[in-house]
Amino acid sequence: MEKKVMLSPKKIIAKEFKVDFKGYNAEEVDHFLDMVVNDYEAFAAMLNASYDKIDQLEARLSEQKIKIAKLEREKALQDDNIHAMEENLSTNVDILKRLSLLEKVVFNQNR
DSSP, X not given: OOOOOOOOHHHHHHOOOOOOTTOOOHHHHHHHHXXXXXXXXXXXXXHHHHHHHHHHHHHHHHHHHHHHHHHHHHHXXXXXXXXXXXXXXXXXXXXXHHHHHHHHHXXXXXX
């Protein structure tokens, strides 16, 4: 549903109008068409600038999505490491408790 642009600044300038018996003032028409051309060129420049900005923002968005995916992978890896450390710590605490009990039993028997 994209609309085609029917006029360009060159087409506007080159347009020839028929002059009737009581036609429009040619200078007034030329002046008005010059204003239309200037506006048309300004709008075209703004549109091109907008397209450039959209391209820049889409590229930046793509970069950010890649960074987010990388950080999510790193976070998952760190979460796995933390979980493994917690399990190891729990095991170490259990071993220390057993060792402490054994020492109490052994040293209390020797007294």
